[in-house]
Amino acid sequence: MEAQGAPAKSKGAGKPVKMYVGTQNSDAEEDLITFAALGVNNICSGLPSRKLDEKWSVESLVKLRERVEKHGIKLDMVPLPLSSAYITKAEYPAIMMGTKGERDKAIDEVCQIIRNISKAGIPAAKYNMSILGVVRTPTTKGRGGADYSTFKYAVGKQEPALTEAGPVDPDTYWERITYFLERAVPVAAEHKLKIACHPNDPGMPNGKNWRGVVPVLGRVEGLKRFISIKENPYHGLNFCQGTICEGLENPNKEIHDIIRYFGNKKKIFNVHFRNIEGKIGDFRETFPDNGDVNMIEAIRTYREVGYDGMIMPDHVPHVGGDTRGAKSFAFCFGYIQALIQMLKMEG
Numbered sequence: 001m002e003a004q005g006a007p008a009k010s011k012g013a014g015k016p017v018k019m020y021v022g023t024q025n026s027d028a029e030e031d032l033i034t035f036a037a038l039g040v041n042n043i044c045s046g047l048p049s050r051k052l053d054e055k056w057s058v059e060s061l062v063k064l065r066e067r068v069e070k071h072g073i074k075l076d077m078v079p080l081p082l083s084s085a086y087i088t089k090a091e092y093p094a095i096m097m098g099t100k101g102e103r104d105k106a107i108d109e110v111c112q113i114i115r116n117i118s119k120a121g122i123p124a125a126k127y128n129m130s131i132l133g134v135v136r137t138p139t140t141k142g143r144g145g146a147d148y149s150t151f152k153y154a155v156g157k158q159e160p161a162l163t164e165a166g167p168v169d170p171d172t173y174w175e176r177i178t179y180f181l182e183r184a185v186p187v188a189a190e191h192k193l194k195i196a197c198h199p200n201d202p203g204m205p206n207g208k209n210w211r212g213v214v215p216v217l218g219r220v221e222g223l224k225r226f227i228s229i230k231e232n233p234y235h236g237l238n239f240c241q242g243t244i245c246e247g248l249e250n251p252n253k254e255i256h257d258i259i260r261y262f263g264n265k266k267k268i269f270n271v272h273f274r275n276i277e278g279k280i281g282d283f284r285e286t287f288p289d290n291g292d293v294n295m296i297e298a299i300r301t302y303r304e305v306g307y308d309g310m311i312m313p314d315h316v317p318h319v320g321g322d323t324r325g326a327k328s329f330a331f332c333f334g335y336i337q338a339l340i341q342m343l344k345m346e347g
Contacts, residue, residue, distance in 0.1 A: 012304025017343045019302055021336045022076060022270070022310025023329070024126075027064065032071040034326075038333050042310050043068065044077035044126060044270070050091040051081065052109040061120030076310055077124040077196070077270060078117055080110060084198060086133035087165050096131050097165055098176045107180055111187040118191035124269055126196045126238040129177050131165050131213050134201045139318075140284055146328075147318040151202055151246070153281035162212040173216045178229055185230035196238035196269035199223060203247025205281040219247045220258055227267045236267040242274030242314060245293055246283050251276060252293045256301045263305025271302065272314035273336060285315050287328070288335050299339045311336050 023035060024044035035043060045064060049055035061078070068075045081091035092110065094102035117125055137156045142148035188195045203218025204210055216222040223244075227236060244258060245251035262268050275291030276283045288295050299311070313332035316325050 012300055014347055015303050015306070017303055017340060017347055018306060018308035019271075019299075019311050019340065020309075021333055021340065022312040023333070024077075024079075024312055024314075027068055027075075032068060032073060035073060036071045038330065039337060040333055041072060042074045042076045044079065044310070044312075045075060047079045047081060047083070049081065052113055056113050056116055058116045058119045061116055061122060065120055065122055075122055077126055078122055080113060080125050080127040080195070082110065082127035082129070084128045084130050084134050084201065087131045087163055089133070090130070095180055096129060096176055098172070098179070103176075103179070107183050111184055114184065114187050114193055114195065115191055118193040122193075124194040124196060126198060126270060128198045128200075129180065129217060130200060130215075131163060131168060131173075132200070132210055132215055135210055142284070142286060142317055143290055145320065146287075148277075148284040148286060149315055149317070150284040151282070153205055153208065156210075158211045160211070165213065167212040168214065170214050170216050173214060174225075177216070177226065181230045181235070185232050185235045188234045189232045192234065194234050194236060194269045196236055197226065198238040198272075199240055199243045199247075201240065201243040201246070202283070203243075203280060208281075218243070220244065220261075224261070227262070227265065233266065236269045237262060238270045238272065239268040240272035240274065240314060241293075241298065242272055242276055242285060245274075245276050247280050249279050251279060255293060255298060259298070259301045260305055263302065263307055268302075268305075268307055268309070270309055271307065271311045273299070273311045273332075274314045285317065287317055288313075288332055295335075296339060296342070299336075299343065303343050311340070 020042055021040050022042040023040050025046055027045040054060060065075045087093050087096060092106040094106045136149055137152050139147040140150045200215035200218035217226060245255055248254045275286050275288045275293050275295055277286050277291050278284060313329055316328035316332055319327050
């Protein structure tokens with residue numbers, strides 16, 4: 001594997017290390033206790049609610065933030081109710097279905113949630129612009145018999161032929177994304193809340209769709225176009241390194257210039273630090289230390305561009321008997337902590 005070569009110091013050697021380990025998906029008390037013990041002092045919470053209700057009130061969000069802070073942990077981010085779910089399981093399906101009338105109401109509710117998050121003293125939110133959800137084929141066995149999430153376009157069963165959204169070509173997909181951004185980004189900017197969009201997972205091979213949908217945010221070219229729409233310092237990316245690598249021919253070689261492109265524009269608001277084996281259309285998700293991407297060099301590139309947010313695990317392999325993924329996540333936290341310590345020693 002390409003990642004096995006001895007890495008050389010990057011252009012960022014000697015620069016201050018501003019990034020720190022983080023995590024997402026849970027703010028349960030038992031997990032906060034674990035995070036604090038492992039030195040994970042910054043998190044993205046779980047989803048407070050699927051719709052605009054009392055759990056999204058400023059008072060409730062303040063209570064959430066204060067409960068997290070009691071453990072010595074900072075609540076850096078919350079997820080908007082725009083998850084990576086398949087369209088029929090989406091919290092606000094009308095936004096990506098383009099349903100007239102309904103999508104305006106849905107966007108208005110999301111905008112009110114953005115206002116409330118800011119008023120509660122939380123600096124950022126993450127979200128997705130998804131129709132397909134996370135597309136995968138059956139898992140494969142990896143190190144020690146762990147199950148690795150896998151995608152092989154050539155053998156995937158695209159059944160039924162269309163999703164409930166029907167055919168969605170690039171122009172249609174972009175119209176729905178743009179319609180949302182034109183309304184939501186000004187609200188985020190007014191309230192100084194960073195909103196971080198996750199790429200479509202995964203990108204499809206050139207010219208290919210999946211069940212009639214072309215996921216335009218699955219490739220780097222689409223992400224470049226995305227950040228140019230309603231350009232604003234509060235409009236950026238939940239930069240999933242794993243997903244971006246899934247859309248590349250040579251992830252280990254290409255990822256650094258991609259980090260530089262978005263990092264130098266200050267569009268990386270959060271990092272999912274995930275490794276893969278393979279390339280676009282044929283990959284599997286590994287532990288961070290045994291994929292094709294040299295993660296030591298990758299984290300050095302984040303330092304080079306001055307990235308100053310969370311570096312978090314994502315989509316960890318499944319180890320037998322570890323129903324919640326706690327063991328795999330703990331391994332990843334330690335791995336990231338060690339890399340950050342390495343950067344500080346280099347500096």
